Amino acid sequence: MPAVLTAFADSPDRGRALARDFRVRWALEELGQTCDVRLVGFPELKTPVYRALQPFGQIPAWQEDGLDLFESGAIVLHLAQQYPGLLPDDRAGHARATAWLFAALDTVEPPIWDWDLARMVERHQPWHAERQPMLEARIHTRLQELSQWLGSKDWLEGTFSLGDLMMVTVLRRLNGSRLLDKHAPLARYVARGEARPAFVRAYEAQKAVFDASTVMMTGKGPAK
Amino acid sequence: MPAVLTAFADSPDRGRALARDFRVRWALEELGQTCDVRLVGFPELKTPVYRALQPFGQIPAWQEDGLDLFESGAIVLHLAQQYPGLLPDDRAGHARATAWLFAALDTVEPPIWDWDLARMVERHQPWHAERQPMLEARIHTRLQELSQWLGSKDWLEGTFSLGDLMMVTVLRRLNGSRLLDKHAPLARYVARGEARPAFVRAYEAQKAVFDASTVMMTGKGPAK
Structure with a gap:
């Protein structure tokens, strides 16, 4: 039975591969693995059946044989531990790569997410502009x-x-945004990641899902 | 050579074991392992030497033989993979426990941290009270x-x-705070964790460091 990844049927990122299922798609491409994708809409995320699989909706x-898993960090780590390609073999290299996984999620993402969340839910609040410089x-x-x-x-550890x-x-x-522009080495680092063949394949796959959802909802093709 | 953990010489949590080195202390106690503790002050966190060890200060x-590591999540996971006691042996149990590690750090901690950070750095801002209900x-x-x-x-997976x-x-x-009071099962869950002998030993060890720092700075003992 093939493994199954759940992804947004109609991602709020509009096909820009910012939804967290993309991390798993990319990892699978790097590892040369495939899975089935099950698309879910927002209402399903609230159901008890889905919460039994993902407690936070x-x-x-x-889902793979004998294991249901959640959290993009945990899924990517689990896959990288099963198949070669994303974790060095040696104990120290393995630990260092894992440290960067946690650094991405726990040190670098929080201020980026806070800034994006404020744009999404507080942009019409009177304090939004004043909080921007701090964020x-x-x-x-x-x-x-x-x-x-x-x-x-x-790359962060060379490989x-x-x-x-x-x-x-x-x-x-x-x-x-203009936030990355001030850090040219990081903009180039991101571009190197986006140029990897595995990234491109994963990107196209999630984009196809979004485009199809747009066709279904509007009867038209995606915007050019 | 014993492993070395860096911890705050004078923790801003005032000995309440909220600093992230406590996670490692507690894990070591659960695993029956020891380490040396090197206390660092805030100025040292900014130095190039420390940044070579911890890129974000x-x-x-x-630090153990042949490996420098950072991020509390990565350190705790690394230790749990070396010594028995915090990760089930079976593949699925291992992955599920790891999923909860990521859920704690990436799904449950961010809103709690945002709320605490707002209390620390925005409490005198005119919008602070109005943002509280959302946080x-x-x-x-x-x-x-x-x-x-x-x-x-x-416990989350039974064990x-x-x-x-x-x-x-x-x-x-x-x-x-009163935030946990509305969720009595979680308050009891936290109390169960705090009652574990390994927690108590780790707590006392970090408290002794804070109390000693208080004596050094004021010439008096810690507040009762």
């Missing part, structure tokens, strides 16, 4: 530190790993 | 979902794991 969830300063601090570490390396995969997905949320 | 960092609502949503999952179980260890440290940030 989020995507993605992952942006937190992001710049992390980007400066990350850029300092990266230096002239292609591409699941830490880079996660970090690139986290930084991509800044695409289209 | 945070605590904790972890608290995000926390309650996650606590409700977590409580629903926990049900009448003692105590590193997922519970991390979740309890995340929820403890709400101790002393």
Whole structure:
């Protein structure tokens, strides 16, 4: 029985591969693995049946023989531990790559997410503009530190790993804003990630889902 | 050579075991392992030497023979993979416990941290009071979902794991607020974690560090 990944039927990111199921799609492509994709709409995320699989009603969830799994970080780590390609074999290299996985999710993503969440839910509040410099300063601090570490390396530990995969997905949320522009080495780092063949294949797959959902809802093709 | 954990010389949590090095201390006690503790002050966190060990200038960092590691999630996971006690042996149990580690850090902690951060840095801003209900609502949503999952179980997957260890440290940030009171099963879950002998030993060890720092700085003993 093939493994099953749940993904948004109609992603709020409008096909830009910012939804967290994309992390799993990309990891699978890097690892040369496939899965079935089950598309779910927002109402289904609230159901007891889905909550038994994903206690917080989020995507993605992952189902394979004998195991239901949730949290994009946990799913990507689990896959990288099963198949070669995203984790070095040696104990220290394995641990270092995993440290970057956690750094992406727990140190770099929070200020980026807070800034994006404020744009989504507080943009019409009177304080929104005044809070922006503080939210942006937190992001710049992390980007400066990350850029300092990266230096002239292609990847965080020299060789591409699941830490880079996660970090690139986290930084991509800044695409289209001017926040990444001030950190040119990181913009190039993101571009290197996006140029990987596995990224491109995963991107096209999720884009096809979004485009199909647009066709279904409007009867028209996606916007050019 | 014994492993070395870096911890705050003078923790801003005032000995309440909310600093992230506590997670590693507790894990070590659960695993029956010891380490040396190196205390660092805030100025040292900014130095290039420390940044080479911890790129974001945070605590904790972890140094063992042939490996420097950072991010509390990565350190706890690394330790749990080396020594028995915090991860089930079977593949599925291992993955499920790890999912809860990520859920604690990436789904439950962010709204709790945002609320605490707002108290720390925005409490004198004119919008602080008005944003509170939104910040608290995000926390309650996650606590409700977590409580629903926990049900009448003692631990998230039945048996105590590193997922519970991390979740309890995340929820403890709400101790002393009224936010946890509305979710009695979770308050009892936290109390069960705090009653574990390994927790108590780790708590006393970090408290002794804070008390000693208080003596050094004031010449007096800690407040009773």
